[in-house]
Amino acid sequence: MLDRLNQAMDHLEQRLDRPLDVPELARIACVSEHHFRRLFSALAGVPLSEYVRRRRLTLAGADVLAGRESLLDVAVRWGYGSNEAFARAFRSVHGVGPAEARRTGAVLRSQPRMSFRLVVEGSTSMDYRIVTKDAFRLVGVKARVPLVHEGMNPHIVAFVKGIDPTTVRRIEALSDQEPHGIVNVSDDLAGSREEGAELDYWHGVVTGAEVPDDLDSLPVEAGDWAVFRSTGAFPQALQYLWRDVFTQWFPSNPYEIRPGPEISRVRIAEGGGTADAELWIPVRRA
Structure with missing residues (x-):
């Protein structure tokens, strides 16, 4: 590739x-x-x-x-x-x-011509699985936020803190399939992955259940998903996993991203310093 x-x-x-x-x-x-x-x-x-x-x-x-x-x-x-x-x-x-x-004769700035090459950075491999899912709905609440590559996203933190606990419990009760429980979702990214690009952030669940009128809903087409897992410092481990999927896994495997939301399921350890994370990316064979 x-x-x-x-x-x-x-x-x-x-x-x-x-x-x-x-x-x-x-x-x-x-x-x-x-x-x-x-x-x-x-x-x-x-x-x-x-x-x-x-x-x-x-x-x-x-x-x-x-x-x-x-x-x-x-x-x-x-x-x-x-x-x-x-x-x-x-x-x-x-x-x-x-x-x-x-x-x-002013000093000018130059954008170098870009090319891509594979850099071997150790012997670490990336484990993944491919899951085929029927069509489902993403149900929860959403906000338009800027993308942050490193560290906690203060806009997402403020949004999640502002969700009523009763609403969170109602949303979580709708979860009926993988990935189970509350998930964090990025969708409708504004054309790029540069710092500050806007996206829809969802705090919701994956479900086939009926959608309550007071919650946001996004229909998601049937298709394949590449699923990756990581454990480590939060949120860095998840952000690095996201980066590695696009810079290492995609160039090395016969898949391409297809339109659809990118879903992460994060379970933070007691104390908040580490977390287990699962990342679901919509893919199809290239």
């Missing part, structure tokens, strides 16, 4: 002055467009669209400093319809406008 991803990156690099064609990149990588976007963000740490923007403005910076063309010609080549739009984008990356950069 890494070879195919790098072929897609080569294709992208050769066509940076053309409109971004994500379906073609996904075709070269032999994955779905949805999976390509999510995998790129997880591996690169930035959304595909942001990486492309930075690469284009890196090359535009070289054209600006070369001084052979007008600034408008440079702007149009790299996808901007006016000097004003180009100047705003240029300044957001380089910290200086293109006219000033050309006049003073």
Whole structure:
């Protein structure tokens, strides 16, 4: 898969002055467009669209400093319809406008060309199982929150603390299938996995039961789920497991992520320092 991803990156690099064609990149990588976007963000740490923007403005910076063309010609080549739009984008990356950069020979920032390679970091293996589930409903309460990669997410903590204990007990009583009990769910992630990207956080259960009118509900299609487990410091162990699934497991196995919520079942040990966690990711054969 890494070879195919790098072929897609080569294709992208050769066509940076053309409109971004994500379906073609996904075709070269032999994955779905949805999976390509999510995998790129997880591996690169930035959304595909942001990486492309930075690469284009890196090359535009070289054209600006070369001084052979007008600034408008440079702007149009790299996808901007006016000097004003180009100047705003240029300044957001380089910290200086293109006219000033050309006049003073300013120091500019560069987004390096990206490629992917496998790094062996020890002999640790990842255990997983594939579970096929019928369609079900996710039932509970939800909130729109920003993504936090490291440590506790204060927005989620505040949301969960604000849920009435009686409501939590009512939700938990609806659980009737795996993963059992209260689960934490991420859904409708805003296009990337960068820090601060917004997502729907659910505090709920997986169920086939009737849904009370006062609770939120999300229908989930039948399909396969890759299930991973970890034990360790909370919440770091779960966050690292999430990272490793996308940066190590997916590139090494013949699966791709399919649309659907990502579910975690966490049981915190007494004292709150460690936890057992189970992560359910919707997948299909690549």
